[in-house]
Amino acid sequence: MDEILTEFIAETRETLETVAGELVAWEAVPQDRTRLDGIFRFVHTVKGSCGFLDLPRLERLSHACEDALADVRADRRVPDAMLVDAVLAIIDRIVELIDALEAQGVCPSGDDRDLIEALAERRPEPPTALLRCPSEPEPDLCNEGEPPLPTAPASTPRAPSRSIRLQIDLLDRMMAGISDMVLARNELARRLREISSDPGVDAAFERLSTSVAEMRDTITRTRMQRIEALFSGLPRLLRDVSAELGKTVMLEVDGADVELDREMIEVIRDPLTHIIRNAIDHGIEPPGARLELGKPAIGRLSVAARQAGNQIVIEVADDGRGIDSERLVQRAIAAGILSADAARGLSAAARLALIFEPGLSTAQEVTAISGRGVGMDVVKSNIERIGGVVEIDSRPGSGLKLTLRVPLTLTIIPALTIEAGGLTFALPRAAIDEIVRVAGESVRLESLGGALIANIRGRRMPVACLARIIDAEDAPEQSTMLVVLKPAGGEAYALAVAAVHDHEELVIKPAAPVVMAAGIYAGAALPDNGRPILLLDPAGLAVAGGVSWSETARIEPEVPVAAIEAVPTLLFRDSDGVERGIRLSLVERIEDIPAQSVKMSAGRLRVVRDGRLLPLISGEGLDGREIIRILRISDGEIALAYAIDTVRDIVDLTTSLTPAARPGPVAGVALVDGQPVEMLDPHWLFAEGGAIPLAAEPERPICLLTGDDGSWTREILRPLVESNGYRVLFAREPSPSDVALVIACDAPEPAGTRSPVVRLRWQRETAGAPAGSIYRYDRPALLDALKAGLAQGGHR
């Protein structure tokens, strides 16, 4: 049954028990106003809940009763025995319906008009009613068309209640008690190890230990509640807010059955409400504007919760206008939060993160709903207070997605213990990106104007040294471990520590105000060793370590996402004995085929599989094999076979590629565990294996890449341009006159060119970008431009 319904039933029963006494007293002295109040409150509460829970029959009953009692309270009506009877009859009926509701899960249908009329009709002429009543024994308890419900509640078989209501602090005391037990158990374990060699004692202790652990799990679970308790209020909120703003919004809710710590639900309630108000107010456009933009008039808002490991992820997405980060920056400058200089250096993520600055709002006008200066900064600090993070993903023009990641329970946070300056601290795992050791070429520390910068596989980020933050006397060279932290809304940075110890689930309690005042702690915990440990606050550390976002943004160049993306890669030894790798997502399956199914036909090797001829790509070394192992690879349409020797491993490849010298099946070389591995160029494979043979090298038209010639241009843009049939030249190289297409990367148009020019911009937003420019990851537009250039170039 619905949790809210269960709660409603439990609550109604509970109040009923206290009201029962009042009812009897009121019956004896109908004029007693004080008795009336309790009964009035009861029917009033029932009425409110029923409207909310969509139980119209109960609502009508309680409403009528409330009206009558309100009249009495307002001295518009003199209570008499008739009224008392009618009210009692209605309350009895409510009890019956509640019982039925609990037993069957639905409220039985039926007619209560007689009961309601019994309340009302005698109002104008009570004397007649008085006369009539005794002659008709309980006329109002039965309906004519329907079998009467059992009238005496006591005789109704009521299922024994399976739930009780508890005070949270009782649960807290249980939790504290079990924590004590765990500590005592650990202490006992230490002592036993020192003195005991008795297997009997050890076995008994083991049993005790197991049941303590089980008990801890169970008690932890008692604090859990379905997130439905939070989501159930959303439709109403949405209705009210959108009505006030004259917008129509459709709500999609998913994952209401996810369980979360009760206390956590309360902490999330306000931030979630705020985010939703914001989405409707600022995100979703008025219906007219939406139609003009080609969007459906009805806005969409989706709220979804899911559990991911030890975290609960709550996503709120709308299809509104997203965040105008340009305007955000302007406001930040106007509000004095940011200097115009600093603003220029901000990365896209840092621009968006401005939304979390106190006192910033992109709302043009202050409305009753939002835009009053309490905003996303409060959301962020509330979520961070419970060890969570807020992520923001804005697609200007098409919507905004906010992701709240919070730990499963308030009390237990997965943490990593680290050491610096001889002290041990904990870091919330939710904020940790990765942990690396400073060693070799791939991870090293660079010094820049007195500040440290970590270079982790080509990704640069500022370093905060924990030993320095806590004024420890560690030599800097002792901090050789880097923990890459990503505080909510902020930029990633590396925290240098002396050692990384262990993963631990910590019971986090708020630390005393004098401790929190330090600004770098998020709470205190007592791990199993019994020594208190403090949980560090990644955002606070960033500020204390001098690497907060504004400074970060200035030194961190925009890192192309593709360069650091972890690519699941299948490593194999090729048929010619060379170690190679291919993106795992392209591999459909691995098969062993008899050598005789390989045929040389129509000018190339082909293999018959499943009644189809697949092109077979192979190096040397197929001769003399009876069984050939092939990778079936596919781009979704074209399938082909690639002959290999053996499969080695599947790894997540994060290192960047050194491009191959010549176009061919190999796109470049990557280092895997220190060994070079050739990575196949899937594009080349499909181009080669597909139906359309590409034009030979000398006939390719030339594409000139100007402006930035950094790794993005060389490693990401260039292969795309080449795969679209161009020969790539860079501006520094002497360029011939017959350039078919010029691509200007974040640069002005080169002077004096007669060739068509495509200008790429780095930011997704069009604001401030040259007209006609293409966002660098707008693949369709880029491909169109490349095609157009090819067509034109071909005509020359």
Added chain:
Amino acid sequence: MNGLFLVALIAGERVVLATEEVESVVELEAITPVPRLAPHIAGLTALRSRVLTVIDCRTALGLGMSPREGVLPAIVVNIEGHGYGLLVDHVEDVATIEGEMAPILASLQPGWAVAGRGMVTLEGDALLLVDPAVLVAGPALAAA
């Protein structure tokens, strides 16, 4: 003003605390130091399953520093839901004090002036009644 009071020696001074403000008297063994805090915060310690913030009363009063190693007597107080251990020189006894709390007659050292609520008389001696919340807040408040 009649009631039970805890008599303790803080920074060489015999003082009393109201027993209703005192949770317990304990001996602390290991204090985990916490960096970046006000100087009068000696660190954290565990009392059963609770984390206590340990306050060095001498430092809080601006009168130097208590020893922070070894077995240390401490008075446990609870202020706004947080448990604190006040490091003291010595805990003497619980005593019943009768009679009114008197205003402080002398001009005290600045720390004591803020921490003292008033004066009580025990067996003929005048003792200062100390407000634990002031000790927890530390010299910043004491100096104010």
